[in-house]
Amino acid sequence: MTGRTLSSPARTAERSRESVVEVRDLHLSYGSTPVLRGVDLTVAAGEVVALLGPNGAGKTSTVEVLEGFRSPSGGQVRVLGQDPATADHHWRSRVGIVLQSWRDHGRWTARELLTHVARHYRPYDSPERRRPLPVQTVIDRVGLTDKADCLLQTLSGGQRRRVDVATGVLGDPDVLFLDEPTAGLDPEARRDFHDLIRRQVAESATSVLLTTHDLHEAEALADRVVILAGGRIIADGPPGSLGGTTLVRWTERGRRAQAELSPGEDSTAFIRDLVADPTRDVADVHVTRSGLQETYLAMIKRTARPATADTEIGENA
Ligand SMILES: Nc1ncnc2c1ncn2[C@@H]1O[C@H](COP(=O)(O)OP(=O)(O)OP(=O)(O)O)[C@@H](O)[C@H]1O
Numbered sequence: 001m002t003g004r005t006l007s008s009p010a011r012t013a014e015r016s017r018e019s020v021v022e023v024r025d026l027h028l029s030y031g032s033t034p035v036l037r038g039v040d041l042t043v044a045a046g047e048v049v050a051l052l053g054p055n056g057a058g059k060t061s062t063v064e065v066l067e068g069f070r071s072p073s074g075g076q077v078r079v080l081g082q083d084p085a086t087a088d089h090h091w092r093s094r095v096g097i098v099l100q101s102w103r104d105h106g107r108w109t110a111r112e113l114l115t116h117v118a119r120h121y122r123p124y125d126s127p128e129r130r131r132p133l134p135v136q137t138v139i140d141r142v143g144l145t146d147k148a149d150c151l152l153q154t155l156s157g158g159q160r161r162r163v164d165v166a167t168g169v170l171g172d173p174d175v176l177f178l179d180e181p182t183a184g185l186d187p188e189a190r191r192d193f194h195d196l197i198r199r200q201v202a203e204s205a206t207s208v209l210l211t212t213h214d215l216h217e218a219e220a221l222a223d224r225v226v227i228l229a230g231g232r233i234i235a236d237g238p239p240g241s242l243g244g245t246t247l248v249r250w251t252e253r254g255r256r257a258q259a260e261l262s263p264g265e266d267s268t269a270f271i272r273d274l275v276a277d278p279t280r281d282v283a284d285v286h287v288t289r290s291g292l293q294e295t296y297l298a299m300i301k302r303t304a305r306p307a308t309a310d311t312e313i314g315e316n317a
Pocket of ligand 1: 030035053054055056057058059060061062
């Protein structure tokens with residue numbers, strides 16, 4: 001495995017929390033084409049995890065396996081303690097899903113659709129977990145108050161996406177899978193969505209796994225960012241641990257020098273010591289900080305090279 005992983009104390013702390021999603025050595029092929037080649041992934045109770053990766057990396061495929069909509073070629077998958085492929089209706093009532101594509105309910109209003117879906121959650125209501133949430137509450141939370149009684153086919157793409165999200169949270173899920181939930185949303189709707197997810201996690205300790213191409217969203221929302229590329233997880237850690245390297249460049253006795261500091265290192269102290277050292281003739285100090293975006297792009301680029309060789313092996317197999 002290439003790329004960065006969580007430091008071991010953080011990983012140990014995370015493992016000690018109850019795992020709501022547990023994936024070990026997940027393999028998935030379409031025909032003879034392997035897409036997932038040994039994915040390991042955990043989501044702890046109440047944790048928000050963002051799954052990142054380039055187009056075609058296998059994010060949707062992974063989420064579909066976790067939802068029980070697609071059978072893996074190999075590996076172990078547990079969601080809320082059960083195998084999604086064989087889990088029962090009670091399990092399904094505890095899982096919220098927002099797929100990438102719309103369902104076709106254009107001649108219904110948002111309220112009609114949500115009222116219809118809400119009925120399916122009623123048998124799973126309990127004093128500990130009231131299911132479903134009141135339809136009007138969900139409508140208000142996703143910012144559809146003014147559009148709740150309009151036909152879905154008259155709503156904009158972003159408004160329809162809000163309906164999808166509303167459907168996903170209606171059952172007050174224990175775990176919520178969201179496939180590119182904010183694609184096509186305007187900045188205000190995106191912020192509303194982030195607030196909705198934070199509230200869902202705070203009030204119901206819902207665990208969330210979302211796929212996104214928006215690195216700012218991952219940084220803003222996720223406790224942990226997981227990067228999928230070349231069929232494997234190439235990085236896994238809090239957003240701050242995956243970005244934030246600092247490149248310090250300077251000239252010393254007329255020659256160029258540089259140092260790359262990792263996120264935990266104190267760059268201010270490094271620079272202070274550098275310029276204070278009387279034995280070194282340091283000048284022209286430049287500091288560049290890289291965020292998650294730079295780290296992500298560098299990791300994807302590094303992974304792209306061996307992945308080409310892997311593909312050839314896979315095709316010959
Ligand atoms: N039903 C299918 N049959 C054959 N190949 C498929 C099928 N679904 C997906 N694939 C292929 O599997 C790979 C992974 O697709 P997937 O949709 O899981 O990727 P993704 O990471 O979600 O991509 P994106 O970011 O573009 O949504 C792609 O190469 C895709 O063409």
